[in-house]
Amino acid sequence: MTVRLTVAQALLRFLSAQYTERDGRRRRLIAATWGIFGHGNVAGIGQALLESGPERMPFLQGRNEQAMVHAAVGYARQSGRLSTHAVTTSIGPGATNLVTGAALATVNRLPVLLLPGDTFATRPADPVLQQLEVPWAGDVSVNDTLRPVSRHFDRISRPEALIPAALQAVRVLTDPVQTGAVTLALPQDVQAEAYDWPEEFFADRVWRVRRPRPDRDELAEAAEAVRGAARPLLVAGGGIRHSAAGAALAEFAEATGIPVAVTQAGKGSLAHDHPAGVGAIGHTGTATADSLAREADLVIAAGTRLTDFTTASATLFRDPGVRFLGLNLDPYDAHKLAAKALVCDARTGLEELRDALAGHRVDPAYEAAYQDGTRQWERLVDRAWQTPDEDAVPTQAQALGLLDSLVDPSDILINAAGSLPGDLHRLWRPRSADQYHVEYGYSCMGYEIPAAIGVALAAPGRPVWALVGDGTYLMNPTELVTAVQEGIPIKVVILDNHGYASIGGLSRAVGGEGFGTAYRFRGPDGAYDGEPLPVDLALNAASLGMVVISARTIGDLRKALAEARGSDRPTCVYAQTRTPDTVSGPPPAQAWWDVPVAETATRSSAALAREEYDRQAAQRRRHL
Structure with a gap:
């Protein structure tokens, strides 16, 4: 028996019948599909999603393609890699916007299914809107940028090719060794093409996640x-x-x-x-x-x-x-x-x-x-957490300490980049096995907010915190709109230090003198050392629909975090932070990190940094 469906309709029906099973627990593999529609997917995947309905394939509307992948990855990690989301985009920039998210998923070994639209397989109009023309390779499209960041890539140029391609895609997604981003590029004409599919293609299929024993x-x-x-x-x-x-x-x-x-x-x-x-x-x-x-x-x-x-x-x-x-x-x-x-x-x-x-x-x-x-180390953590003056501007570590005093095992913290990962890794005391969610395999600025949405979808009812600096917030705040639209009560904490503080510190350590890392006006000598920029991140978050609580002091922040935790609406806490002193601040790095320093330089800061670099690099060894 066969059933006549378009390629897009068949793909969604197939995905809705795929399950994982580990230790006797069965879960749906593709729990939902994120999408932003354009001419490359609106008449194919878009129509198929409409026809499938939310019972067969729930749909989530995104604002940025990279962010949709981050949300899917957050969901996958919180789900123990046993369930994930698919992401559909149009051709052109919608597809290439997936690359960063795909790299993050693959580096972190987290499953996500990418379904970018592609240019016409039959080439009735050549080139089409947003097509990249490669004179020496007519079969190349911008989707080929996803090959090196995907654990599996295929282009569905004929309807019947979907059957083996879809099976291979799911095999990789459910393989604990090979998993990562999987890309099925879908030419826009093939998406809408009908085919007579064998009914067994749509039967429920269970993929058991192996636990290999040691030799x-x-x-x-x-x-x-x-x-x-x-x-x-x-x-x-x-x-x-x-x-x-x-x-x-x-x-x-x-x-x-x-x-x-x-x-x-x-x-x-x-x-x-x-x-x-x-x-x-x-x-x-x-x-x-x-x-x-x-x-x-x-x-x-x-x-x-x-x-x-x-x-x-x-x-x-x-x-x-x-x-x-x-x-x-x-x-x-x-x-x-x-x-x-x-x-x-x-x-x-x-x-x-x-x-x-x-x-x-x-x-x-x-x-x-x-x-x-x-x-002894825990006593240093206690010291960094201390807040003796309720009227003082908090340091970043003190802000984390206030949160530490508030959370219980149900809370989940999400972070990815800047100076926060270092403080969190050294200082945070996880209350549960899944409380600490720091993406540091790819350390991708802009991951936190969309990932928080994905985590909240996978762990409904639990407080989910996205911890971001001002630099990270400005990279990718757009999914706040999605949180508001869907009523997902994530808690976003913006700690504003007026620039890329982490890289600023690294820059000074390697002789770069903090060049280009502050969010300030240019001073008299042309450097970014003037007054802080008049950017109101709290107002920005409010304009996107968030409930916003601003905090100036440690006492304010203590109350704001408690209010945010109890909120049933998407809520943002905004606070400016100060640089800690060396006595009460968090302990410094306890080990080196190799960031090469200029071998020749006229500025003394770089020359001194090179001396320290050579001293540290001399301790490097090969283990054979």
Whole structure:
């Protein structure tokens, strides 16, 4: 039996019947479709969405194509990668606006389905509006920019090609190793073309998300390596969260006494007050975790990609005999730093490694020392959180401290870029496994607000906070309109420091003297060192429909955050922040990050910065 539908209608019907299943729990894979319509998708996907109705495929209206992808990614992460959204756009700029969001999804290994319109497959009019002409390649369109940032890409040039293409797309989306952005480019004429589809194409289909067990020999070697280590350290990455392996991690740490440090993506996978928890690692890490990393003779890299922030640009692991054990589902990551590989699911791997180590525990003196170091670090956090003067302008850390005193395990915090990720990684104490949502794989300014919408859709009823600086807010505030339209009560906190404070600080550290990083008028010498710009971000947010609460002092901010948390409408808290002093401010970076400094320069700031760069770079090493 067949059913006659357009390609767009068939695709939506197929997607509505796809499910994931893990640990006995079944979820719909594509829970909704985001869209902005233009001539490249309005008569195809747009008409199909109208005909399908919200029961088969719910629709969400976006304002910016990149932001729609961010919202879908936020939804996917909050859903444990077991459910996501699709995103449809027109051809031309609508399609190319997807590239940044696609890169973010792929870097972070989070599933999202992209359905950009494409130019005519049959070429009745050539070129069409917004078509990029490539004289030496007639089959190239702007959608080809999505190839390098997609884990799977296909162009549906004939109706019958949709069947294998759609199956492959879903296979990749549900594969925990390969998942990321998946792109099906849809020529606008093919979208509207009818075809007789076999009914079995639309039958419910369940894609089981695997939990591969470790190889027996690899497991034995891993256990031997752990037993032979005097100073082991486990680094927990995002794979722990994706695998829902938090309980297994806690049990492993309790059984062995091995300390656990967390990456940005892994923070929250172990309770902040767990006896084995030593906090964040790397450039934005705690003194305790980074000290342990420098002295470790075995590093168990569990579910982490070992990026430069985690390894302090290959300067952190300094013990001459340090070795690595890569516990990862992806062989590519498991073998990094010449590690012994334990290729498996994070949860099953930790459970079986714990059993293989039965009776083994680290030296009690080692355990007592790192626990004492953690207690000392927590006292520094308390100091940074302190707000002795209710009438003072808050620092950024004090603002986080006020929020810290307010939230409970139901709250979810979202951030991605600027100086906030560093403060959050070092200082924040997650109350639940999914409270800490910092996208730092791509560190994409503008992610926070749309991602908060996606998270709120995946976790209805929970307070969802988008924490942004003024620079990030100005990058991508448009989805505030979507939150207002849909009545999604996200809480947006804008901390205004009049510029790119994080990069300004980095610029000064590398001899750039903060050039081009302040939001100020030009001064007499032409630099941006005049008065702050008269930009009213609070008024801007209000003009987009948000409830806005402005705070000038610590006392004001305390009340504003509490009011926002209790609001059932999309609400924005706006506060200007001040630069902290070195005594009461948050602890500085505990490890290096490689940002090359000019090798020759006439300005003394750059020359001095180069001397420090050469000193730090000399400590870099290759692990073989």
